[in-house]
Amino acid sequence: MASSILIKNEARLGLKLVAPAIGIIGLLVIYPIFFNVYLSFFDVQLNGSKTFIGLDNYSDLLANPRYYHSIGVSIIYLLGTVIGTTVLGLAAAVLMNQEFHFRNIARGLILLPYFAPVISVVFGWQFIFDPVNGIYNHVVVDVLHLTDTRENLIGNPDSALFVVILFDIWKHFPIAYLLLLAKLQSVPKDLYEAAAIDGQNAWGRFWHVTLPELKFVIATVVLLRIIWNLNRFEDVYLLAPNVETLPIFTYYQAFAGIVDQGGAAAISVIQLLVLVGLIWLYVRKVLKW
Amino acid sequence: MMMNKRTPIQSVILYTLVISLVLFCVFPFLQILSTSLKHPIDWGNPSLIPRVLHLDAYKELLGLMPAKEIDVPASVQRLLDNPALSAEKKQMLLDKFTSNDEVFAFGRYMLNTFTISFVTGIVSTFLASLAAYAIARLRFPAQSLMANGVLFVYMVGGVLLMVPLYQMSVTVGLASSASGTILSLFLIYLIQTLPVAMYMLGNYFRTIPFSLEEAAMMDGCSRVEAFWRIILPLSKPMLFTVFIYCFVIAWNEYLFASVFLKQYQDFQTLPLALQTLFTSKNAIWDRIMAASMLTLLPVIICFMLANKHLSGGLTDGGVKG
Known part of the structure; x- marks a missing residue:
């Protein structure tokens, strides 16, 4: 049959074309995921030597207060950043959907934080909060006289967490804004006109028209932010290495001080399970590929 | 509104x-x-x-500063003036007083970063365009498994893989040489960019009417030729956007660079070198900020070039960020 040959040829070509990409992904993502599980049962050195220790990595981890502390820090970080980026993104989308002068320039400018490399903005943020020269301390101490002492907000892990959250909101609200604005522009105008005729004011129109229309996209934004921020490393570590979210705790376990690569593998296994659950939710509920 | x-x-x-x-x-x-x-x-x-x-900070980073006056103690100067001393010995003595510690090799780090980002961008975009075309247009076994697998992979963050990837590189022996380390890093950047590149390109290829390829194939083109002559040229803007996206991911990467390149200072990338510079010295705000500006500039230019398509491409897939 000619058609079955065609189908076979198409299948062969398809496999050939995906082979390099899928091969690399299989070797360097799928295999490492399982290798990671394997490593989590060993005491692993940086030079590669391994000793089987069964479940010790897990029991050590569950008895380690630093682990629970970093889970707590991660939860605060996630709550702050997810709520912050979504709310600011929504506000920015509603604002940028209005007509005003220089709108295109404003729309471009608010994307800057998202596009800028983390490394080239963290030092600017550190300077803003610098105890000696920073504008933050200048405003709080010298202008507003809220306190008498200049604080090193980033030097203290407790306050640094909030600087990190603010930084993350600043850096990532534009992607939430882009997703929400795209949807907002497709909301039919007559819905607003109908609501206006019903006597709704601006707030009522936002509440009864905008929000219900955006519900689905907002859910997407929230879920995506949780997935990305659960693994976020650079933005936190480079700004304030003393804020120990889970990824940073893992990094310290694996590569700093007393190296415990097996322990780090165990943390990653647990975290991956959580992540898989979230991704499953995302693929089921949100995406069609 | x-x-x-x-x-x-x-x-x-x-x-x-x-x-x-x-x-x-x-x-x-x-x-x-x-x-x-x-x-x-x-x-x-x-x-x-x-x-x-x-402007001194910029001048210094860009290598435009005049060489510093060498400050040599009188006793050593007397030694240098001694004609009995060979030129080689004199140079060695001089070198002790002109140590390069102070100079931050910005140009070198910029070049390192640019090279690995550029190669990552090209290879990733190329491999992804092949795979994305197959997934978007052809029918083959395990197709939807692969399509969904890619999505899953693209959400598994690098942090979860750093231990196994490092251990693999040690086991294979790549981590023990500079070239092997760079190869490892390049492969890691590939997997960090491939899934998102495949996803963005796959979505884009689907928007191109199939009738265009069909017409080409009626005219005697093979499938591969149709892809090469019809789809790729039509996708130029998106290919460029995807390239920029991959380039910037590699340009920004810190985690794996810090794991792999710590002991190979000559091959370090900008994020790592800047972080080292910042933590190792005090009171160099002007240089750090100038370096930040210079690191920022290429990215801003890239995004201005790609912005039009990027905003769409990003929102379509709810891309990483």
Whole structure:
């Protein structure tokens, strides 16, 4: 049959074309995921030597207060950043959907934080909060006289967490804004006109028209932010290495001080399970590929 | 959004909000620019406008500073003046007083970063375009498994893989040489960019009408030729956007660079080198800020070039960020 040959040829070509990409992904993502599980049962050195220790990595981890502390820090970080980026993104989308002068320039400018490399903005943020020269301390101490002492907000892990959250909101609200604005522009105008005729004011129109229309996209934004921020490393570590979210705790376990690569593998296994659950939710509920 | 005219008060509120939002977004950039142009005595000055324009930081980073006067103690100078000493010995003595510790090899780090980002971008975009075409257009076994697998993979963050990938590289022996380390890093950047590149390109290829390929194949083109002659040229803007996206991911990467390149200082990338510079020395705000500006510039240019397609490409897939 000619058609079955065609189908076979198409299948062969398809496999050939995906082979390099899928091969690399299989070797360097799928295999490492399982290798990671394997490593989590060993005491692993940086030079590669391994000793089987069964479940010790897990029991050590569950008895380690630093682990629970970093889970707590991660939860605060996630709550702050997810709520912050979504709310600011929504506000920015509603604002940028209005007509005003220089709108295109404003729309471009608010994307800057998202596009800028983390490394080239963290030092600017550190300077803003610098105890000696920073504008933050200048405003709080010298202008507003809220306190008498200049604080090193980033030097203290407790306050640094909030600087990190603010930084993350600043850096990532534009992607939430882009997703929400795209949807907002497709909301039919007559819905607003109908609501206006019903006597709704601006707030009522936002509440009864905008929000219900955006519900689905907002859910997407929230879920995506949780997935990305659960693994976020650079933005936190480079700004304030003393804020120990889970990824940073893992990094310290694996590569700093007393190296415990097996322990780090165990943390990653647990975290991956959580992540898989979230991704499953995302693929089921949100995406069609 | 509304047809009716705004009252003056509403206008004032609107513009105030817009200006506050824009200021919030650009203030850190203004701060970086301002500090990079300030003389150290001016750092405590809260105004963003420098009292005196101070370009030394840029000059130093770009290698435009005149070589520093060599400060040699008198006793050593006497030794140097001694004609009995060979030129080689004299040079060795001199080198001790002109150690290169102070010079931050910005150009080298920039070149390292550019090279690995560029190669990552090219290879990733190429491999992804092949795979994305197959997934978008052809029918083959395990197709939907692969399509969904890619999505899954693209959400598994690098942090979860750093231990196994490092151990694999040690086991294979790549981590023990500079070239092997760079190869490892390049492969890691590939997997960090491939899934998202495949996803963006796959979505784009689906928007191209199939009838175009069909017509080409009627005219005697093979499938591969149709892909090469019809689909790829039509996708140029998206290919460029995907390239930029991959380039920037590699340009920004810190985690794996810090794991793999720590002991190979000559091959370090900008994020790693800047972080090392910042933590190892005090009071170098002007140089750090100038370096930040210079690191920022190529990315801003890239995104200005790609912005039109990027905003769409990003939102379609709810891309990483």
